[in-house]
Amino acid sequence: MNSRKIFYLIVSFFLFLLVQVLILKNMVIFGVVFCFLYVLYLLLLPLEFKVITMLLISFIIGISVDLFYDTMGIHTASLLVIGFIRNQWIKIITPTGGYDEDLQPTFLNMGFGWFLTYSIPLFLIHHFLFFSIEMLGTDLFIPVIQKTVFSATFVFIISIIVQLLFYRRRRGV
Amino acid sequence: MQRIFLFLYRIRAFLLFVALEAIAIFLIVSNNSQQGSAALNSANQLSGSILNTQSNVLDYFSLATVNKALVDKNANLLAELEKFKRPADSVYIELDSVLSASFQFKGAKVINNSIHHSQNYLTINRGSAHGIKEGMGVFNEEGVVGRVKAVTKNFASVISLLHTDLLVSSKVKSSEVFGSTKWDAADPKRAKMLYVPRHVSIEIGDEIVTSGYNAVFPEGISIGKVINVQPGKETNYLDITLELSTDFTRISYVYLVENNQEQELDELYESSSISNE
Numbered sequence: 001m002n003s004r005k006i007f008y009l010i011v012s013f014f015l016f017l018l019v020q021v022l023i024l025k026n027m028v029i030f031g032v033v034f035c036f037l038y039v040l041y042l043l044l045l046p047l048e049f050k051v052i053t054m055l056l057i058s059f060i061i062g063i064s065v066d067l068f069y070d071t072m073g074i075h076t077a078s079l080l081v082i083g084f085i086r087n088q089w090i091k092i093i094t095p096t097g098g099y100d101e102d103l104q105p106t107f108l109n110m111g112f113g114w115f116l117t118y119s120i121p122l123f124l125i126h127h128f129l130f131f132s133i134e135m136l137g138t139d140l141f142i143p144v145i146q147k148t149v150f151s152a153t154f155v156f157i158i159s160i161i162v163q164l165l166f167y168r169r170r171r172g173v
Numbered sequence: 174m175q176r177i178f179l180f181l182y183r184i185r186a187f188l189l190f191v192a193l194e195a196i197a198i199f200l201i202v203s204n205n206s207q208q209g210s211a212a213l214n215s216a217n218q219l220s221g222s223i224l225n226t227q228s229n230v231l232d233y234f235s236l237a238t239v240n241k242a243l244v245d246k247n248a249n250l251l252a253e254l255e256k257f258k259r260p261a262d263s264v265y266i267e268l269d270s271v272l273s274a275s276f277q278f279k280g281a282k283v284i285n286n287s288i289h290h291s292q293n294y295l296t297i298n299r300g301s302a303h304g305i306k307e308g309m310g311v312f313n314e315e316g317v318v319g320r321v322k323a324v325t326k327n328f329a330s331v332i333s334l335l336h337t338d339l340l341v342s343s344k345v346k347s348s349e350v351f352g353s354t355k356w357d358a359a360d361p362k363r364a365k366m367l368y369v370p371r372h373v374s375i376e377i378g379d380e381i382v383t384s385g386y387n388a389v390f391p392e393g394i395s396i397g398k399v400i401n402v403q404p405g406k407e408t409n410y411l412d413i414t415l416e417l418s419t420d421f422t423r424i425s426y427v428y429l430v431e432n433n434q435e436q437e438l439d440e441l442y443e444s445s446s447i448s449n450e
Contacts (some may be wrong), residue, residue, distance in 0.1 A: 022227050029291045031361070051186035059193045067220045070287065070294035070330065073200030080197060084190045135200065135291050138337055138358045
């Protein structure tokens with residue numbers, strides 16, 4: 001972890017946040033497809049990050065997104081779960097040969113199949129938690145499932161595009 | 174003892190997770206009140222100024238619609254004004270000063286809006302420095318928009334009518350039957366009117382306006398039109414669906430209304446223990 005990497009992570013944090021709250025917030029397709037791209041930032045953090053670091057980072061992202069969405073605490077609550085289970089999930093889906101240390105788990109580095117198994121369940125969990133907390137108190141369950149599935153698929157497609165455009169295939173960051 | 178500490182140290186990540194999650198849940202719960210602190214929502218200085226900048230840029234795209242709406246509003250006001258013009262030969266007697274000048278109006282620009290959640294909020298670029306107070310009613314030229322939740326110096330956060338906890342006291346314009354309008358989180362164009370008993374006859378197409386009973390809105394601001402009436406399945410009330418007259422997808426300027434007598438009315442309701450919604 002050198003200072004260049006840390007600088008890179010901090011800059012991309014602000015970029016993800018600004019894109020999320022200024023552009024993607026207003027982009028909701030057919031009222032069911034939301035684009036919560038900030039989850040991708042959490043997923044792309046280097047593999048060497050410990051759970052505690054992950055939790056603190058996800059708390060900060062969650063609170064900042066909540067500030068702009070006026071959904072105080074909902075993004076935070078669902079993102080924390082992702083921050084907590086990400087490392088466990090990475091361990092479970094270890095490919096044969098294991099991981100290289102300090103690698104960014106982008107799909108360019110790890111291959112499409114691995115990235116699919118890695119990100120889709122986490123996107124689904126995050127979106128399901130978010131929409132069910134948000135709909136709490138109403139008796140609408142079908143929309144929750146609808147929004148979860150469509151949004152997670154959409155975010156996955158967008159995250160592939162983002163990585164193709166802005167990430168380079170390389171060892172380490 | 175040492176083993177307990179060792180154990181706690183081993184599950185430190187889980188403990189941190191529980192603690193942060195508890196903070197998040199506390200925030201969710203405490204944000205549910207209708208009026209609250211503005212420190213942790215989009216009305217605070219930092220996010221407020223960022224959203225304001227964004228809105229300043231995006232404003233140019235909605236200029237045409239805003240101008241058209243303003244012209245329509247002006248035309249309506251001119252027509253209203255015509256009614257109050259007195260012929261030169263008439264005598265004017267002021268009947269009751271209590272009825273006049275109990276409402277004050279202010280204008281504001283919407284800098285942040287959402288319609289896709291079950292609890293939607295707007296942010297406007299006016300705050301306590303411009304005389305905005307918590308609890309003021311918000312509407313635009315089409316109809317009711319919401320109610321002010323929290324105020325900072327330069328910004329205010331507004332609970333949208335598209336919020337599952339907001340009740341607006343309303344009535345049928347033609348027959349004066351009253352009830353409460355509430356959004357059911359299903360469709361941003363529709364809402365429900367609650368607490369109308371079954372024996373009342375309501376026609377499709379009836380216009381619903383604010384009743385003026387709860388002292389937040391003056392009487393007669395448009396809310397919507399009835400598009401469906403059915404006897405309620407579980408309750409003794411009618412199940413009435415409204416089409417909202419306000420188009421929440423493109424709100425750009427709003428008016429805020431303050432009732433100078435709201436405090437007095439609230440005290441009256443409180444002392445006689447009637448809930449005022």
